[in-house]
Amino acid sequence: MKQFLLLLHEDIEKLNELSPTEMEELANAHMNWANKLAEKGHFVSGDGLHENGVLITGKDCVVKDGPYLESKEIIGGYYLLQADDLETIVELAKECPTHLYGGTTEIRPIMEMEDYEQ
Numbered sequence: 001m002k003q004f005l006l007l008l009h010e011d012i013e014k015l016n017e018l019s020p021t022e023m024e025e026l027a028n029a030h031m032n033w034a035n036k037l038a039e040k041g042h043f044v045s046g047d048g049l050h051e052n053g054v055l056i057t058g059k060d061c062v063v064k065d066g067p068y069l070e071s072k073e074i075i076g077g078y079y080l081l082q083a084d085d086l087e088t089i090v091e092l093a094k095e096c097p098t099h100l101y102g103g104t105t106e107i108r109p110i111m112e113m114e115d116y117e118q
Contacts (some may be wrong), residue, residue, distance in 0.1 A: 001083060002083065002084065002109060002110070002112065003044060003080060003081070003109075004083065004110060005078060005079075005108045006106065007108065008077040008078060008079075008096070008098040008104075009075055009076075009103060010073065010075075010077075010098060010104075011073060011102050011103065012072050012073070012074050012076075014101050029100065030048075030097045033095060033096065037092065042089075044081060048077040049074075049075060049076060049077050051074055051076075052065070076103070077098070079096075089107055090107065093105045093107055
C-alpha cells in the first residue's frame with residue numbers, strides 16, 4: 001500500500017470562535033474518524049499540532065518563531081494514511097472532520113524508492 005500525508009489547514013479565527021462543546025464535538029469527530037480509518041486498515045498515525053513552533057530558513061539556518069503564514073490559516077494537524085491509490089485517499093479525506101468548520105485537507109503522497117529511480 002502507498003502512504004499519504006493529509007495536512008489539515010484550519011482557520012484559527014473560526015476555531016477560536018468555537019464553544020467548548022463544539023471543540024469537544026470536533027475532537028470526538030476526529031477520534032471517531034481515525035478509529036473508522038483504522039478499522040479499514042487506512043490509518044497509520046495522526047495528531048494535532050500546536051499553533052506555535054519554529055521556522056528555520058536559508059543556508060544560514062536563521063531560526064524564527066512561527067510558523068506564521070501571511071494569513072489566518074494554520075496547519076492544525078495531520079494524518080498519515082495508507083491505501084492502494086490516491087483516489088481512495090481523496091474519497092476518505094472528504095469525510096475528514098476538519099471540513100466541518102471550513103478547513104481544508106491537503107493530500108501529499110509519500111515518496112517511495114521507485115519514485116527516485118525514474
